Amino acid sequence: MKKREWFIGLTLLFLLGFSLTSWYCAKKEETTPKKASTGKFHYEEVSLSFDSTAVTSFYAKYPKLVLYQKQAVALYRKNQYNYLWYDKKGRKETAEVIYNKMNNLFEEGVQAKVPYKEILDGLFVKTTAKPNVEVELFLTNYYFYYTNKVLQGIDSTKTEELGWYLPRKKLSYGQYLDSILIDPKLIDNKEPLIGQYYKLKKVLQKYREIEKNGGWEAISAPADFKQLKPGDSSQLVAQIRKRLFLTNDIASDSKSNIYDESLQEAVLKYKKRNGFTEDKILLPKHLSEMNVPISDRIKTIMVNMERCRWISTDLTKSKEFIVVNIPSYRLTYFKEGKVALVSNVVVGTALNETVIFSGMMSYIVFSPYWNVPKSIRDKEILPAIKKNKNYLAKHNMEWKGSMIRQKPGPNNSLGLVKFLFPNSNNIYLHDTPSKNLFSQEKRAFSHGCIRVAKPKELANLILQDDPNWTPEKIEAAMEGKKEKWYTLKNKIPVYIGYFTAWVDDDGLVNFHKDIYDRDNALANLLLEE
Incomplete structure (x- = not known):
């Protein structure tokens, strides 16, 4: 009996073993690569192309x-x-x-x-x-x-x-x-994209978060409000403190009504990044700027992110280049990847807008003549000559054929030096005798060219590595009575741009007035896209 049971058990084990082996082999055959005619193995073909x-x-x-x-x-x-x-x-x-x-x-x-x-x-x-x-x-x-x-x-x-x-x-x-x-x-x-795009992208996220949390309340000033100065006490101060806390201009909101030192520092920070004169006096125009709705700020950030899309990343690869941002009235000169000079500038008025373009600076002209453009000659100088026949002599001007030019000198409208990057717009950088304009908040006064507050410093930096020039020679050429042209050994890219929002090296977003009213037109175009 035991022998029979042993035989039956052995038979079942054999049959079970055969069954498992058959299942395993079948399964393996399903997943094992088939040998192709090339001798290489491949899994069952899945078509990875489609009908055109x-x-x-x-x-x-x-x-x-x-x-x-x-x-x-x-x-x-x-x-x-x-x-x-x-x-x-x-x-x-x-x-x-x-x-x-x-x-x-x-x-x-x-x-x-x-x-x-x-x-x-x-x-x-x-x-x-x-x-x-x-x-x-x-x-x-x-x-x-x-x-x-x-x-x-x-x-x-x-x-x-x-x-x-x-x-x-x-x-x-x-x-x-x-x-x-x-x-x-x-x-x-x-x-x-250029690095500025990604900085603005972070700011966009931050401002949307502020908007999500309710944004900021408008600061309500009395009708007779004129100014706030350090030490003043007012409920208005608490509103301003709360507003600047939301944009991280001040670290904490003490809710104090006193215009104390911490708020004074916050006001200076706010003014700097919004293009105001950096003093501690608060005027109605400052409160008006703080009351710009956060939705408008977000739109401004988005518009300037779009402008960043248009800029080549090759720009920052140049050994040296100059950038002029029209809304911030500022020139920045980069050398070897670092900021070498920052200078205030005066740009064109709304009627004589400075053109957004680029060129290669090729010449510096010391003690320049100012060749008066025909439009200025006809609209301004000829009428002035009719009123005063000594107008040309009084302004150190002379006829040159049918055109008028102003002779070199300290009162020349181009100042003591100009920097040329030939272009069809006839726009260039130059000095000016009207130094007082550079201290004003709004500096759109020119006929389109760009007046530079630090022309001597700019000339020195440009010619720094040129053995033909020393600071003394540059100053002498600027003070000379004869026009002197010099061709640069290395041309310098000049970019004239238009950004109303910008993140600085400290990570602070700067907002600038849209002086040529360009943001809304671009925003509308983006919404249509």
Whole structure:
């Protein structure tokens, strides 16, 4: 009996072992790579290409994306209509990155409604592994949508209509895609925009948080309010303290009604970053500026993020360059990546706007003549000559053919030196005898050229490494009675820009008056996009 039971048990064990082995082998055969004719192993083929006619069908179904059709077709032709956002394992990590970017465009200061976004939302959740041509084409189009809105900005023809003639940056977004498909982290780490963009992006997040928490209340001043000075006591002081606490101009809100030292320091900080004369007296205009709604500040930040999109990152790679920001009335000279000089400037009036463009500084002219432009000659000088026949002699001027020029000297309208970067706008940097203008808050007084508060310092820095010049020779040339031209050995890029919001080296956001009324036009254009 025992022998029979032993035999039956052995038989069952054998059958069970055979069954398990058969199951294991079958399972292994399903997952084990099959040997191809090349001798290499490969998993069961999943088609990673699609029919090119799918592209035409896609745009017929989703016509609002046709703007990106040309770029998409070129990209897929280059890649033989292979899937870009899928591989054999399923949807790539890069697809998730682009999808998340599209979900968070507001962080980039983009308010436009993404076309068909709700359709992709549905498709994206349902499909993860098997390639889906509709999801594939959505992602490609949204990639170009992202690069267009976030990296490139509005079309250059539109920026020129807004009076922006600085050269636009050039970047191949097809090549950029090649890079991020290999390493998705590059889309955040490579930073294809200038550093100022990312600084403003952080400020945008901060100001939106303030807005989310209720923003700031308008400071209510009595009708007869004239000023506040250190030591004054008033309920108005507590309102100002609360307002400056929200924007981190003051570290804490003591709720005190006394205009004490801590608030005085906060006021100086606020005035500096808002383009006011840095004193401790508070006037109605300062309270008016504090009452600008936070929604307006957010719009200003977004508008200037857009302007950053137009600037090439190559700008900061130059050994030396000069930047003039019109709204802040300031010139900054960079050498070897560091700020070498900051100078106040006077720019064109609203009727004679300084043009936004760039050029290469090529010449310095010491003790210059001022060749009076025909428009100024006809509108201002000729009428003055009719009233006073000695007008030219009185202003050290003379006829030069049919034109009028002012002779070199301390009273010359161009001062003692000018810096030329040849351009069709006839705009340049120059000295001026009207030094008092540089101390004023609003400095839009010129006919379009840019007057520099520190011309001698600028000339010395430019010629610092030129063996032909010493500070003494520069001063002598400036004080001379004859015009002297000098060709620079190395041309210097000059960029004249227009930014009404800017983050400084201390991480503080600066707001400047929109002196040429350009922000609203750009904001409206962005909302239309």
